[in-house]
Amino acid sequence: MSLINFDNISFIYNKKDPNHYDALKEVSFNIERGDFIALVGHTGSGKSTLVQTLNGLLLPTSGYTKVLDYYVTADKEIIKKLRKEKGLKKKDFKKFASLRKEVGMVFQFPEYQLFSETILKDVMFGPLNFGMKEEEAKNKAIEALSEVGIDESYYEKSPFEISGGEKRRVAIAGIIASSPSILVLDEPTVGLDPNGKKEVLGLIKKIHEKGTTIIIVTHDMDVVMEYATKVVVLKDSRFIKMVTPNELFNSKDLSNYSLEIPSFYKFKRYLDEFGFNKDISNANTIDELVDVIGESYGK
Numbered sequence: 001m002s003l004i005n006f007d008n009i010s011f012i013y014n015k016k017d018p019n020h021y022d023a024l025k026e027v028s029f030n031i032e033r034g035d036f037i038a039l040v041g042h043t044g045s046g047k048s049t050l051v052q053t054l055n056g057l058l059l060p061t062s063g064y065t066k067v068l069d070y071y072v073t074a075d076k077e078i079i080k081k082l083r084k085e086k087g088l089k090k091k092d093f094k095k096f097a098s099l100r101k102e103v104g105m106v107f108q109f110p111e112y113q114l115f116s117e118t119i120l121k122d123v124m125f126g127p128l129n130f131g132m133k134e135e136e137a138k139n140k141a142i143e144a145l146s147e148v149g150i151d152e153s154y155y156e157k158s159p160f161e162i163s164g165g166e167k168r169r170v171a172i173a174g175i176i177a178s179s180p181s182i183l184v185l186d187e188p189t190v191g192l193d194p195n196g197k198k199e200v201l202g203l204i205k206k207i208h209e210k211g212t213t214i215i216i217v218t219h220d221m222d223v224v225m226e227y228a229t230k231v232v233v234l235k236d237s238r239f240i241k242m243v244t245p246n247e248l249f250n251s252k253d254l255s256n257y258s259l260e261i262p263s264f265y266k267f268k269r270y271l272d273e274f275g276f277n278k279d280i281s282n283a284n285t286i287d288e289l290v291d292v293i294g295e296s297y298g299k
Contacts, residue, residue: 002030002031002032003031003032003033003035003067003068003181003182003213004030004031004054004065004066004067004182004213005030005065005066006027006028006029006030006050006053006063006065006239007028007063007064007065007066008026008027008028008062008063009024009026009027009028009050009053009060009062009063009064009065009073010022010024010025010026010027010060010061010062010063011023011024011046011049011053011058011060011061012061015061022237023046023049023237024046024049024050024060024237024238025046025236025237025238026063026238027046027050027063027234027237027238027239028063028239029232029239029242031213031215032213033181033213034211034213035213035214035215035229035230036208036213036214036216036227036228036229036230037213037214037215037216037228037229037230037231037232038216038218038223038224038227038228038230038231038232038245039051039215039216039217039218039232039234040217040218040219040221040224040231040232040233040234040257040259041233041234041235041240041257041258041259042235042257042258042259043219045234045235045236045237046234046237046238047186047217047234048186048217050234051105051184051186051215051217052105053065053072054067054072054103054105054182054184054215055067055072055096055099055100055102055103055105055184056072056096056099056100057105059072059073059074060072060073060074060075061074061075062075062078063075063078064078064082067099067102067103067182068102068181070095070098070099070102071088071092071093072093072099073093079093097130101130101178101179101180102180102181102182103180103181103182103184104175104176104178104180104182104183104184105175105184105186106171106172106175106183106184106185106186106188107186108186108187108190109190109191110167110168110171110172110175111159111164111167111168111170111171113171113174114159114160114167114170114171114174116159117158118155118156118157118158118159119145119150119154119155119156119157119158119159119162119170120138120141120142120145120155120156122159122170122174123141123144123145123170123173123174123177124137124138124140124141124177125174126174126175126177126178127140127141127177127178130178137177140177140178140179141173141177142155143177144173144174144176144177145170145173147173147176147203147206147207148169148170148172148173148176148203149169149199149203150166150169150170150173154166163196164191164192164193164196165192165193165195165196165197165199165200168188168192168196168200169199169200169203172185172200172203172204176207176212180212181212181213182212182213182214182215183204183207183212183213183214183215184215184216184217185204185214185215185216185217186216186217187217187218187219188200188201188204188216188218189201189218189220189223201223201226201227204216204227205227216228219260221249221259221260221261221262222262222263224245224248224262225245225249225262225264225265228245229244230242230243230244231243231244231245231248233248233257233259235256235257235258240257246284249261249262249265250265250281264285264286264289267289268280268283268289276293276296277296278292278293278295278296279292280292
C-alpha cells in the first residue's frame with residue numbers, strides 16, 4: 001500500500017472569482033514509504049500547492065490527498081463517498097493536528113520561522129505543541145539538534161545570532177523533533193552558500209537513510225541528480241510523469257519542461273554529439289563515465 005496517494009486532485013485559487021487560477025488539474029500519482037522524491041517543474045507548475053495538501057494547509061477543490069490513513073479534501077461529493085465506503089465520520093476529515101505530526105513541512109527560508117529567545121526553546125516548540133511534556137520535549141529537541149549537527153554550546157544562543165546554514169539546520173531540527181514519517185522541504189538549499197548547501201543536503205540524506213520519506217521541491221537539477229530516487233515532473237498544473245533521475249536527464253524532451261540539464265549530462269551529450277564511440281548511456285556517475293572513457297583509450 002502506498003504511503004501517499006494523490007487521487008485526481010485539483011486546486012483552484014479564488015474559485016468564485018471569474019479570474020480564478022487553476023493551480024492543480026487532476027493530478028494523480030503515488031509515493032511509497034522510503035522514497036526520496038524530487039518535485040520539479042517550471043515556476044507556477046503547482047509544486048508548492050501540491051505539497052501543501054499533504055498536511056491540510058490547502059484542501060483540494062476536487063479529488064483527495066491520502067496520507068497514511070488521513071484524507072485531505074474540500075470536495076463534498078468525495079467526502080460523502082468516502083464516508084459511505086470507508087465508514088468515516090466528518091471529524092475524520094479534520095484531523096490536521098495529528099496529520100501534521102506525521103508530515104513535517106519545511107518552507108523556503110524556514111529560518112524566518114524562528115522566533116524563540118533560544119535555539120533549544122525554538123526546537124522544543126513543536127513537540128510541546130503536539131502534547132509532549134516539557135522534559136520529553138526537551139529530550140526530543142536535544143536529540144534533533146544533535147542529529148542536525150548543532151553543538152550543545154549553541155542551545156542557549158539566540159537563533160538570530162547564527163549563520164544562515166545553521167539557522168536552516170535549526171529550523172529542520174524543529175520539524176524532525178516531532179518525529180514525522182514524511183519530511184517535505186520547499187527549495188531547501190535556496191539562498192545558501194556552497195558550504196551551507198552541502199551541509200543541509202548531507203543532513204537531508206542522513207534523515208532519509210534513517211527511514212524518513214523525503215519530498216523536496218527544487219529547481220536545482222544537480223540536487224535531483226545526486227540525491228533523489230524518483231522525480232515527479234509537473235507542467236502547467238498537471239502531472240506529467242514519475243521517473244528516475246537517470247531516465248529524466250537522458251530523455252530527449254527535457255527542454256519541454258523548462259528544466260536545466262545537470263553539467264554531468266551536458267557533458268555526456270557533448271560526447272555523443274562529437275562522435276564518442278563507446279556506449280555511455282549506463283554511466284550514471286562521473287567515476288563510471290571516466291571508466292568508459294579510459295577503456296576507449298585502452299587504460
